[in-house]
Amino acid sequence: MRLCPGAYLTPRPRPLCCVDDSCDGLMTWFARWPHGDVERAWLGQIGDPDLLMESSKAYRVLAEPLADPARLQGLPEGDDIGVAGYPLQLPRSLTCGGAPATVELILADDVSGAGADRLLSVRLDLVVSNLCQADELSVELNGCSLAEAPLQRTYEVATYSGQRLSFELLHSATTRPSLGSNTLVVALLARPPTMADRGVALMSVECRVDYGDHFASKL
Numbered sequence: 726m727r728l729c730p731g732a733y734l735t736p737r738p739r740p741l742c743c744v745d746d747s748c749d750g751l752m753t754w755f756a757r758w759p760h761g762d763v764e765r766a767w768l769g770q771i772g773d774p775d776l777l778m779e780s781s782k783a784y785r786v787l788a789e790p791l792a793d794p795a796r797l798q799g800l801p802e803g804d805d806i807g808v809a810g811y812p813l814q815l816p817r818s819l820t821c822g823g824a825p826a827t828v829e830l831i832l833a834d835d836v837s838g839a840g841a842d843r844l845l846s847v848r849l850d851l852v853v854s855n856l857c858q859a860d861e862l863s864v865e866l867n868g869c870s871l872a873e874a875p876l877q878r879t880y881e882v883a884t885y886s887g888q889r890l891s892f893e894l895l896h897s898a899t900t901r902p903s904l905g906s907n908t909l910v911v912a913l914l915a916r917p918p919t920m921a922d923r924g925v926a927l928m929s930v931e932c933r934v935d936y937g938d939h940f941a942s943k944l
Contacts (some may be wrong), residue, residue, distance in 0.1 A: 786930040816932075821913050834908040844934070845937045847893070847932070851889070852888070852929035853888055853926050856887055
């Protein structure tokens with residue numbers, strides 16, 4: 726018997742990945758109690774893959790909550806601190822000229838297949854701590870550079886702790902994520918010497934797949 730903890734997904738994609746992975750059950754420890762309208766809605770969808778298939782979802786890579794980037798200095802490459810036996814992929818330290826951070830991102834949506842005409846957005850969000858405007862990053866998804874993908878950079882929180890990099894992946898077939906496993910590679914290429922003593926870390930990875938109510942059409 727296989728159980729899926731759904732640790733890397735928000736409620737809608739969890740059961741869809743379980744179906745694709747031939748799991749026998751889903752632990753819903755992540756649900757808020759008492760249940761509200763949101764929880765009742767997705768609990769009613771868990772048993773129906775057709776309802777889940779073209780509903781908006783957010784896929785998140787499992788990360789250690791409230792991790793301190795400073796403690797990542799000297800962390801051995803590939804050192805994972807698991808939660809309930811499942812490895813944590815994040816946070817990952819980034820050093821100029823050092824090894825890139827490689828992260829697996831799993832999607833249960835086929836954003837290039839049936840239903841793609843209803844897509845409004847496929848957005849990849851990365852949160853990088855201690856990032857400054859002069860830093861140069863390289864971001865690749867499944868071996869394809871995202872340098873030409875539309876990018877929006879915002880501060881993550883009111884008190885500066887890093888930047889959120891939002892890539893729109895919908896409008897290019899080469900940058901769209903694949904159904905199943907995807908490989909994300911992030912590298913720090915350049916950093917001002919005056920900032921060398923401040924560690925940079927990839928803290929969060931999320932992919933949002935948003936559907937509209939109608940098929941896209943040309944005017």
